[in-house]
Amino acid sequence: MSDNRTAAHRPLTAVLHPGTPDGTPDSTPDGTPDGTPEGTPEGTPDGASAGGRAGGADGVRAGRGRGGEPTLDLHGLLDPVLLEAALAHLATGPAAARTRPRIRRHGPAHHTLYLEGGYPLGALADLLSTPHPQPGPEQASWPHLPHYSEPTALQQHLLADIAAHPHHQVAQLTWRWHGPLDTARFTAAWQAVFDRESVLRTAITPGPGPGPRLAVHAHARPTIQRHPPTAFTRQALADHERRHGFDPTRPGLLRVALLDGAPQPPAAGHGPSAPTEVLLTYHRALLDAWSVRVLLRAFYRAYLTGTLPGGERRPDLRDYQRWLAGQDTRAAQDLWSTRTRCAPPAPAPPPPAPTRPAPPAARGPRAARPGRPAARPAPGPARQRTGRTRARLTRAEAARLTTWAARQGVGDSTVLHAVWAMLLHHIHHPGRRGHIRFSVTHPGRTIALEDITRIPGPFTTALPVSVDVDPATTVRALLHQLRDQHLDTAAYEWLSPAQIQQWTRQPAPATVLSFEPQQRPGEDLAARLAAQGIRVEDPEATAEPTAHPLSVLARHDHLGCLVLTAAHDRRHLHDDQVAALLAHTARLLRHLPLTATRTTTVTQVLSHLTPTPRTPAPHAPRATGCLPRLAPAPAPAPRLELLRPARHPRAGTLCLITTPGTPHHCHTGLPHHYSGPEALTALHPGTATLTQCLHALRAHTGEHTELALAAYFGAGALAYDLARHLHTPARRPLVVLGAGCRPGTERPCRQAVADLAQALSAALAARPPA
Incomplete structure (x- = not known):
């Protein structure tokens, strides 16, 4: 019986012949000695008919090339776009991530692909021999294969945050649905939205490079679950959905959970009516709150009419990615660089308090691998950490x-x-x-x-x-x-x-501020819903961990x-x-x-x-x-005051460390009572740290300068720490503590200064030379 089908629509068969184990040369299936492919650039099926299909009238056969490497013979019209889609689909596996076939063209309907031994040749033959309809003019990928694209810079930023903090993976909106809710009709409406919006059929898969990539699938089914009123509380349902998270490698990174309200006693003339809690959970790397409200308006239209006219939405995220690729960032870089030059350095955000690290099992299977999407948000007290x-x-x-x-x-x-x-x-x-x-x-x-x-x-x-x-x-x-x-x-x-x-x-x-614009269902949608006894409240974001x-x-x-x-x-x-x-x-x-x-x-x-x-809690800042x-x-820098210069260059330095609460005369009066040759300085630490005080002293004293530290009781601990850190073989700081005085008349203050000066003279005279 003759087959009247065209070569592009005829079903194909595949004959697989792996390469010879000893590496001896073989011949191609048509009997001609095989050699290096000629006349066709690597990875480009030159001369393929426009509008033809991969795998044509005779079938797909696999043979062996030079050195025993596997080959795949394609008999039929070869469409390079569909071949690229099949190769991209297989490139998600580790064995084929970096492998590109070499192609030799024998004629318009005969091509030979030369592949390495580890390439999944059988999977490629399956894809090329799968019957499928002729693509339309707008179709640019294999009907059963996803369309791959790279994530935007913002998506890469979000995915990096999710990889580091898996509990940031999802966001949620919740609202109440008043009136009848048909689960089958509800699910069919979301299916219509999924069929129209490519972002809802998108998955996040590992790419051939270090980072993930986006895969838009031809089909995806919404996940709708309805729970009885005794199954969860409103907050418990939100926590359950958040812990469940998403497997980002599967399309459909949005799902809806319904929680029926407790039955109410019938009102006069009306049946029992209890609002249904609707919880929508979505992946933050694919949707934002604005987008979810756009999808909700489409869902309400689909719920009312049963379908969404117009087919798949275009433009979509893929068109935005193409627009984004054509933008020049130089003007933006100049704008923020100018602002940075005109502003002082900003302090880093405060470090978090020490916490016990989560066990390995709680971090998610892919959380520790940068560039890969986390499969599940890590369980743990993430919500408890968010106020x-x-x-x-x-x-x-x-x-x-x-x-x-x-x-x-x-x-x-x-x-x-x-x-x-x-x-x-x-x-x-x-x-x-x-x-x-x-x-x-x-x-x-x-x-x-x-x-x-x-x-x-x-x-x-x-x-x-x-x-x-x-x-x-x-x-x-x-x-x-x-x-x-x-x-x-x-x-x-x-x-x-x-x-x-x-x-x-x-x-x-x-800190980050957000002012959410008002986006409600149009008056026409609200009126049409009300005509069917339905009223929906405004969606509200649930309490979620903040970045x-x-x-x-x-x-x-x-x-x-x-x-x-x-x-x-x-x-x-x-x-x-x-x-x-x-x-x-x-x-x-x-x-x-x-x-x-x-x-x-x-x-x-x-x-x-x-x-x-x-009254803050004890652990609060x-x-x-x-x-x-x-x-x-930041603690104010300590002030170093010169009370009297040195009398000769090698005299050294004597530094008086002031004490909060000690009268000022006890500090400024030291030059009048101490007659030694050293330079006299006063260090006013205030609330400065030990490191800041060390920097101040080292900046005003040489590495080999003899240094003595004096202080009244109350500053002895700081003086001792300074001396301990400043101690070197060439410099051995001496610490002398005075008794200080009580605030009041100047007589006790002068006496305290005189006593300290006398103690300094005696201690320095008794110190052995360096």
Whole structure:
């Protein structure tokens, strides 16, 4: 019987012949002596017919090439795009990660592939001989194989953070569903969204290089689980889903859990109605909160109509990656480099308190391997390490703030940034001009790419803000300074925080502010849902581990109130400290619209803060007043005062270490009572550390200078430590302690100085020469 099918659609067979074990030359299956491939560049099937298929009329046969290496004969039209897709699919395995075949073209429908002995030749033959339909003009990959791409710089930054902290892998949104909920209809609606959005069919797989890569699959199924009301509490369900995490090598890195509400007694004329808790968990390297809300609107449409028209969404994340590859970062690098040159070095964030390391089994199977996605978030007290605090402005207060901000020519978010900058300035630089750094999240949706606001993907980024705060400047000037800087930064929302850290060589700021825009289902969707007896609340982020010591999220709820939510790492800050800081933030946001004018200064605004003393826990860091210090304040450098110069160059130095509380006359009066030839100096340590005092002494005394240390009781421990560290074979510091005096009249002070001078003279006279 004749076969009327075209060569591209005829089913193929594969005959596999591994290479000869002794390495003797063999011949190709057509009987011609085999040699080095000619006329075709390596890895390029030259002359393949456009629109042809891999494997044609006769089949796929494997033979042996020169030296016994395996060969694969392809009889049929060879499509280079589909061959590349098959090779890329096999390249995920370790044996084929770096192997490329050599190709020899015998004719339009006959090619020979030369492969190394360890290559999975059978798997390649299976892929090339699999029947499949003819691809359309837009199809650029094998129908049953994923489309591979490299992650963006922001995704690489997120994956590196997840590899180091597996409990940062997922984020969650939760809301209540009022009314009937059909599980089958619910699942079918999400399946329609999965079919439309390629990001929901994306997996994160190991690549041939050191880092992972993205694989967009043709199909993926949503995971929907419905639990009875007695199975979990709301928080227990969120913890369970977070611990479960994702296997990133499988597509569908978004799932939904439903928790039925407890049955309620029937109301008059109505059946029992209990809201259903909906918990959505997603992978942070593929989606952000904006994207999830975009997907929710598509889901509601699919739930109402049963399908989503239009096929797969384009543009999508792959188009964004192509747009990103064409961007020039030189202007952005110049912008942040200029800001860094104009600003003093920022202090590093405080180190975490020592904690017991997690057992190896709790770190995840891939957590210790950089460049690979962690398969599961590590279990442990991650949520217990994260504190959560809230403050709220009423609807009237929030509306007043919006009106006042508009009159200043700024938005609500800029006012929040200014308040935060003033508070951090009050903490770190009270009463003087100082430089403040914090991060601000940008949605990443202002770039020049078509339909970017509706493309789901990880676009939200946190970019640093650097501002000089002068207590004498006006609040209006500070607002405009932050607004202008935000506008300059908005042009580079596509950057990753890691790129900026690399350019500026500064650590990431310790705090990050986020102002979440309002994204609710349109009125048409809400009305159509209400027509079916359904009402959905606004999604809300669950308490999740923060990648910063302190992050603050501001958003408007469904009542119009402005809600401030602070998430902090308890290893750095205590709950009471963050609560006090957030309370001050809300107080200033209420206060500014009522009292601030064009001439109101930063000092005047901060003067309205009323401290509310709190009692921190014993393990909490100390606070400055009622405000937390996010990084330990650097101790002031010790002051070294010259009381009298030396009488000859080799006389040596005598240093008096001052004691807090000792009258000033006991220090300045020493030159009047001591007649030795040494130079007399006074070291005022204050709260400086031992290292700082050592640096001060070494900077003003030579390596071979004879040194003697004098102190009154109270500074003896510091004097002894200094002498111990300054002791060398050439210099043996002598320590003399005096009895000091009681504050009061000058008579006891003069006597104490005279006694110390006499003791110094006797001790130095009795010291053997060096």
